[in-house]
Amino acid sequence: MIEYTSLKSNYNLYGSEYEAAALRVLRSGWYILGPELETFERSFASYLGVKHCIGVNSGTDALILAVRALGIGVGDEVIVPASTYIASVLGVTENGAKPVYVDSKDDTLLIDCSKIEAAITKHTKAIIPVHLYGQACDMDAILSIAEKYGLYILEDCAQCHGAKWKGCLTGTQGTLAAFSFYPTKPLGALGDAGAIVTNNDELADKLRMLRNYGSRLKYHNESIGRNSRLDEIQAAVLSVGLEHLDECNAIRQSIAEKYMNGITNKRVRLPYIESAATHVFHLFPLIVDDQKHFQKYLEAKGIKTQIHYPIPPYVAECYAEQGHMWEDYPVASYIAQHEVSLPVYNGMKSNDVDAVITAVNEY
Ligand SMILES: *Cc1c(COP(=O)(O)O)cnc(C)c1O
Numbered sequence: 001m002i003e004y005t006s007l008k009s010n011y012n013l014y015g016s017e018y019e020a021a022a023l024r025v026l027r028s029g030w031y032i033l034g035p036e037l038e039t040f041e042r043s044f045a046s047y048l049g050v051k052h053c054i055g056v057n058s059g060t061d062a063l064i065l066a067v068r069a070l071g072i073g074v075g076d077e078v079i080v081p082a083s084t085y086i087a088s089v090l091g092v093t094e095n096g097a098k099p100v101y102v103d104s105k106d107d108t109l110l111i112d113c114s115k116i117e118a119a120i121t122k123h124t125k126a127i128i129p130v131h132l133y134g135q136a137c138d139m140d141a142i143l144s145i146a147e148k149y150g151l152y153i154l155e156d157c158a159q160c161h162g163a164k165w166k167g168c169l170t171g172t173q174g175t176l177a178a179f180s181f182y183p184t185k186p187l188g189a190l191g192d193a194g195a196i197v198t199n200n201d202e203l204a205d206k207l208r209m210l211r212n213y214g215s216r217l218k219y220h221n222e223s224i225g226r227n228s229r230l231d232e233i234q235a236a237v238l239s240v241g242l243e244h245l246d247e248c249n250a251i252r253q254s255i256a257e258k259y260m261n262g263i264t265n266k267r268v269r270l271p272y273i274e275s276a277a278t279h280v281f282h283l284f285p286l287i288v289d290d291q292k293h294f295q296k297y298l299e300a301k302g303i304k305t306q307i308h309y310p311i312p313p314y315v316a317e318c319y320a321e322q323g324h325m326w327e328d329y330p331v332a333s334y335i336a337q338h339e340v341s342l343p344v345y346n347g348m349k350s351n352d353v354d355a356v357i358t359a360v361n362e363y
Contacts, residue, residue: 009347021236052204055230059180062194063091081111082332113141131160134282262357
């Protein structure tokens with residue numbers, strides 16, 4: 001059986017380093033808001049080349065707090081891609097603001113920047129580009145629209161740690177960027193974790209307050225905050241992961257390259273990578289005519305796959321009152337019904353990669 005992903009084989013690559021880091025924290029007697037978090041925040045900010053990194057307890061919280069820090073709430077609108085994981089939208093709706101969806105581009109499967117302007121109204125406050133699957137969005141287009149209309153940019157960087165647009169790392173060009181360190185993500189903790197990065201001192205200061213009960217000074221709660229901190233064990237583990245991030249991205253990129261060169265079956269469409277973008281292949285999305293049939297076929301050959309994402313946010317049950325239909329965003333709906341992700345993970349055996357290629361070509 002070829003698993004879709006294997007956190008264990010990823011762990012085993014650096015197991016002794018992870019264990020030493022976790023044990024160091026367990027024995028230190030300091031578990032929340034301590035030196036490990038400060039070290040990780042400093043190193044991640046420096047990896048990206050930004051001024052501030054604020055650790056929080058998940059990517060979802062990073063999005064929620066980022067939207068809140070921008071002062072966006074009831075009566076405001078935020079542009080989001082129609083095709084994304086629902087957490088990108090939860091950041092908006094958790095603050096009482098309205099998500100305004102923009103359909104995807106047929107080739108990259110990312111937000112179609114040529115359709116953003118038509119979605120802007122006088123209530124629009126921000127754009128959330130999502131560098132989905134691990135490929136950078138067209139940041140030139142997004143920056144120029146944001147500038148023209150005076151909008152904030154909140155990058156959703158849950159899947160793209162280390163990916164670049166024209167040499168600029170994703171997460172460095174927006175007003176704010178939200179990262180997830182969910183274990184499967186390109187930089188993953190061994191539990192839940194996330195962070196927000198920014199070059200803006202004031203926003204950074206506000207976010208540090210919001211993640212800690214809305215208080216800068218103990219027992220002085222100036223804002224209705226949350227308890228959303230990145231704990232010391234996860235921070236220590238993430239410092240290990242960060243040292244290996246580029247190397248891990250390169251491992252997945254070489255698997256993806258094998259797929260790109262080896263898969264020749266005309267019945268499947270390979271990922272399209274914009275020439276200005278890099279792709280870190282958090283996922284390897286294929287487009288196929290018969291999604292369910294293709295999945296069953298591979299399953300019968302012992303190959304597990306996944307669909308990203310079968311139910312787009314605009315038709316999610318929890319958002320039924322927004323009143324959207326599948327037909328509203330035809331490209332995003334097409335992706336939801338035709339995408340199948342192949343296995344791509346650190347520690348995946350070379351034989352397994354070959355077996356996937358053979359099976360796909362024989363489909
Ligand atoms: C994983 C993910 C999130 C949420 O991150 P969590 O750490 O799981 O809360 C947000 N947006 C996208 C695109 C994601 O893939």
